[in-house]
Amino acid sequence: MNPDPSIREEAIRWAARVSDPEFGDWDDFTAWLEGDPAHAEAYDTVQFALDEAASLLEAAPGVPDVASAPANDNPPPPLAGRRWAWIGTAIAASLVLVATFLLWPGARGEADYATAPGETRLIALSDGSTITLGGGSRIAIAGEGKRKARLEAGQALFTIRHDARDPFVLAVGSETLVDAGTVFDVRMNADGLDLAVSEGAVVVNPAAQALRVDAGRKAVLAAGSYTVMPVDPDEVGEWSRGRITFRDAGPAEVAAELSRATGIAFEAGSAGSAVRLSGSIALDQVRADPRSLEPILGMKVRRDGGVWVISAQ
Amino acid sequence: MASNPKLEQAYLAHRPRLLRFLAARGAGDAAEDLLQELWLRLARAADSEAAANLAYMMRAADRLMIDRYRARRQEALREQAWSEAQPGLAEDIAPSPDAERSIAARQHVTRVEQALAALGERPARIFRRHRIDGLAQRDIAAELGISISTVESDLRRAYRAVADLRRTLDEV
Numbered sequence: 282m283n284p285d286p287s288i289r290e291e292a293i294r295w296a297a298r299v300s301d302p303e304f305g306d307w308d309d310f311t312a313w314l315e316g317d318p319a320h321a322e323a324y325d326t327v328q329f330a331l332d333e334a335a336s337l338l339e340a341a342p343g344v345p346d347v348a349s350a351p352a353n354d355n356p357p358p359p360l361a362g363r364r365w366a367w368i369g370t371a372i373a374a375s376l377v378l379v380a381t382f383l384l385w386p387g388a389r390g391e392a393d394y395a396t397a398p399g400e401t402r403l404i405a406l407s408d409g410s411t412i413t414l415g416g417g418s419r420i421a422i423a424g425e426g427k428r429k430a431r432l433e434a435g436q437a438l439f440t441i442r443h444d445a446r447d448p449f450v451l452a453v454g455s456e457t458l459v460d461a462g463t464v465f466d467v468r469m470n471a472d473g474l475d476l477a478v479s480e481g482a483v484v485v486n487p488a489a490q491a492l493r494v495d496a497g498r499k500a501v502l503a504a505g506s507y508t509v510m511p512v513d514p515d516e517v518g519e520w521s522r523g524r525i526t527f528r529d530a531g532p533a534e535v536a537a538e539l540s541r542a543t544g545i546a547f548e549a550g551s552a553g554s555a556v557r558l559s560g561s562i563a564l565d566q567v568r569a570d571p572r573s574l575e576p577i578l579g580m581k582v583r584r585d586g587g588v589w590v591i592s593a594q
Numbered sequence: 595m596a597s598n599p600k601l602e603q604a605y606l607a608h609r610p611r612l613l614r615f616l617a618a619r620g621a622g623d624a625a626e627d628l629l630q631e632l633w634l635r636l637a638r639a640a641d642s643e644a645a646a647n648l649a650y651m652m653r654a655a656d657r658l659m660i661d662r663y664r665a666r667r668q669e670a671l672r673e674q675a676w677s678e679a680q681p682g683l684a685e686d687i688a689p690s691p692d693a694e695r696s697i698a699a700r701q702h703v704t705r706v707e708q709a710l711a712a713l714g715e716r717p718a719r720i721f722r723r724h725r726i727d728g729l730a731q732r733d734i735a736a737e738l739g740i741s742i743s744t745v746e747s748d749l750r751r752a753y754r755a756v757a758d759l760r761r762t763l764d765e766v
Contacts, residue, residue, distance in 0.1 A: 302730045329660070329663055333760065337702060522669070576654070
């Protein structure tokens with residue numbers, strides 16, 4: 282973390298050179314890196330600080346642009362304005378995951394939690410279980426000892442301390458999910474819900490079809506019926522670790538997911554709406570530069586007013 | 595998203611250089627794996643013509659390592675937040691986390707702005723034009739009517755100020 286000052290100075294010099302789009306001296310840069318493993322580390326430290334500063338500045342709402350000359354000269358891109366005002370908060374939330382502690386309001390009371398798009402909340406329950414609430418989501422948690430919750434919108438990752446005599450029960454719309462020793466992720470969408478299990482198992486609607494979904498399986502509810510398919514357990518709840526993986530998803534779904542996860546407004550354009558997209562996306566990278574999605578998705582991403590449009594052209 | 599033959603050919607031709615770069619760039623023994631990841635990124639590029647260019651590939655490799663470093667740092671932060679969130683460690687509970695968080699975010703933005711402003715108007719402006727708006731140093735020089743070497747030296751000063759600020763925060 283504290284390299285030799287001269288190495289640090291060299292790393293800054295290289296960062297300034299490499300960041301230029303016209304930079305072409307990759308062989309010399311490689312030679313410098315090969316000179317000492319500390320070089321790469323110093324360079325990483327500098328680039329990290331620069332990316333962070335740039336994304337904070339870009340998202341900063343309504344602050345006077347200390348760097349810019351008066352407004353007649355190269356106005357900054359249309360980032361200022363109210364619809365961007367909450368993005369600063371969203372980005373901050375991505376930099377430091379904020380832990381929320383549950384204050385039980387009373388024996389019978391419910392506690393409600395809601396997140397803005399781009400925000401993530403960790404909710405620690407008194408029994409040692411945790412719920413990570415994704416962006417643009419809402420959940421109501423029953424009073425102490427009740428082991429009940431109701432997901433009202435969005436997505437959450439549940440890490441539940443299992444008790445066979447007193448299972449944790451989650452209501453999602455008209456569905457009931459009961460844990461059987463579990464880490465599971467639930468996402469509500471327009472069609473129904475996706476339930477993905479990475480540890481243990483969840484029983485869906487025990488009073489009706491009693492569908493058991495084991496670790497490494499995913500149940501998708503659409504048009505009133507469930508389809509079960511395999512899922513990579515490492516991908517379950519990975520949004521809470523700053524990543525989203527899509528497999529054969531439509532641009533509209535990708536846009537909605539990214540908006541909720543990053544707090545940046547995305548939309549699917551009309552061109553290429555039938556395309557199916559696959560790819561694994563680091564959310565920080567998207568927050569720092571929405572256009573970084575282009576190579577990952579193989580789609581164009583352009584800004585239209587306050588919205589980023591994902592389309593084939 | 596099938597890769598095009600021209601891109602594949604260019605990638606195979608540049609493979610040894612890319613591998614060497616990744617190894618030096620901090621990938622070490624994982625360089626082969628990361629090269630595979632790099633190939634996936636290249637194959638998905640919207641413009642495969644541009645992606646077949648060595649400079650594009652090297653830049654993508656550099657970006658890959660920057661992303662990995664950031665992911666590692668954030669993982670560490672999350673683990674820290676996680677352990678701090680264990681019940682029992684904070685019985686008397688967080689006062690309005692929302693308010694606290696947005697204050698912290700605003701403070702950080704303000705610190706970055708102050709660090710840049712302290713250098714004067716020009717370096718701060720160059721930092722934004724280059725790092726946020728993505729302008730080439732040559733274009734910034736033309737826009738401001740100054741030499742490229744002045745742009746470079748201002749940019750280095752701005753980079754140093756931002757890196758120093760991050761280091762100060764890391765040491766707290």
